[in-house]
Amino acid sequence: MNWIQGLLIASIFALVVFLLRSRRSVQSQAWVKVGFLAFMFAGVYAVLRPNDTTVVAHWLGVDRGADLMLYALIVAFGFSTLNTYLRFKDLELRYARLARAIALEGAQSPE
Amino acid sequence: MTGEMSHVWIVVPAFNEAGVIGDVITDLRSIFANVVCVDDGSADDTGDVALRAGAHLVQHPVNLGQGAAIQTGVEYARSQPGAQVFVTFDADGQHRVADVVAMIGRLAAGDADIIIGTRFGPGVSRPPLLKRVVLQTAAWLSPRGRRLGLTDTNNGLRVFNKTVADRLDITMNGMSHATEFIMLIDENRWRVAEQPVEVLYTEYSSAKGQPLLNGVNIIVDGFLRGRMPR
Numbered sequence: 001m002n003w004i005q006g007l008l009i010a011s012i013f014a015l016v017v018f019l020l021r022s023r024r025s026v027q028s029q030a031w032v033k034v035g036f037l038a039f040m041f042a043g044v045y046a047v048l049r050p051n052d053t054t055v056v057a058h059w060l061g062v063d064r065g066a067d068l069m070l071y072a073l074i075v076a077f078g079f080s081t082l083n084t085y086l087r088f089k090d091l092e093l094r095y096a097r098l099a100r101a102i103a104l105e106g107a108q109s110p111e
Numbered sequence: 112m113t114g115e116m117s118h119v120w121i122v123v124p125a126f127n128e129a130g131v132i133g134d135v136i137t138d139l140r141s142i143f144a145n146v147v148c149v150d151d152g153s154a155d156d157t158g159d160v161a162l163r164a165g166a167h168l169v170q171h172p173v174n175l176g177q178g179a180a181i182q183t184g185v186e187y188a189r190s191q192p193g194a195q196v197f198v199t200f201d202a203d204g205q206h207r208v209a210d211v212v213a214m215i216g217r218l219a220a221g222d223a224d225i226i227i228g229t230r231f232g233p234g235v236s237r238p239p240l241l242k243r244v245v246l247q248t249a250a251w252l253s254p255r256g257r258r259l260g261l262t263d264t265n266n267g268l269r270v271f272n273k274t275v276a277d278r279l280d281i282t283m284n285g286m287s288h289a290t291e292f293i294m295l296i297d298e299n300r301w302r303v304a305e306q307p308v309e310v311l312y313t314e315y316s317s318a319k320g321q322p323l324l325n326g327v328n329i330i331v332d333g334f335l336r337g338r339m340p341r
């Protein structure tokens with residue numbers, strides 16, 4: 001197995017475990033922001049010196065920097081999809097509880 | 112008989128059932144004084160029909176799904192004075208009132224907190240083949256269901272006591288609530304028993320029943336449930 005394969009699979013599992021275990025604590029929100037900042041800096045650097053991504057790609061056993069970016073994008077997309085799904089489920093539950101409170105307020109007895 | 116059953120509350124979740132809900136409520140009311148219909152944001156006049164037939168009415172302002180409707184109904188019923196026994200009963204007329212009476216008798220024996228109906232018991236007719244295969248696969252795929260010895264984890268007919276009602280917290284709004292019921296039974300160590308019941312597969316209830324493919328949703332939702340923030 002290539003280095004990149006191990007790395008990608010490990011990151012996918014890490015993201016899933018992190019997301020499923022996260023209870024939206026203050027720390028996890030902070031880490032998301034830290035991760036985003038790191039992403040921004042890495043992005044700016046990659047734009048300024050595109051050939052460096054190829055160097056990194058070679059370290060990891062990938063031929064081209066562009067391929068490495070694509071793999072990273074796939075993982076990031078999976079992360080964001082799962083995150084959105086869980087957020088929606090959470091919102092759905094709050095919404096149901098709100099609607100329930102309204103419904104119970106207006107309950108009617110027969111006669 | 113009404114006097115004896117005043118501690119029983121029947122919860123009927125209903126969504127667009129105006130055509131049959133009247134008969135179902137009237138049938139229930141011939142034995143049970145307390146019936147609460149949860150109108151799950153129906154577009155037709157399900158709520159009015161149920162109220163006229165003698166049910167208490169709680170109306171969701173929007174459609175939330177059957178699981179949410181059951182939770183609403185149980186929350187309403189458990190706040191009523193004297194409520195001790197709770198029943199979930201589908202609005203489409205597929206359950207028989209006689210089975211409810213038998214299940215209440217079974218609960219009164221005191222060796223179980225919740226009685227779930229099963230379509231696979233002795234002495235009841237079996238569902239159509241395809242339905243049977245799907246239901247038994249669903250029961251088999253549920254590790255908790257197997258551990259608890261349940262043969263029909265998706266039966267809508269349940270009778271339970273106040274211990275269960277007070278702690279019930281269904282978070283799956285849609286059809287996955289049946290699986291969640293089983294999980295709650297397991298997590299809370301409620302004592303569970305099964306009672307063979309007849310399910311009437313009328314053309315109407317078959318048309319309204321959940322499509323078999325929904326089994327996929329139920330399995331995935333069940334897997335994710337434990338990981339959700341509560």
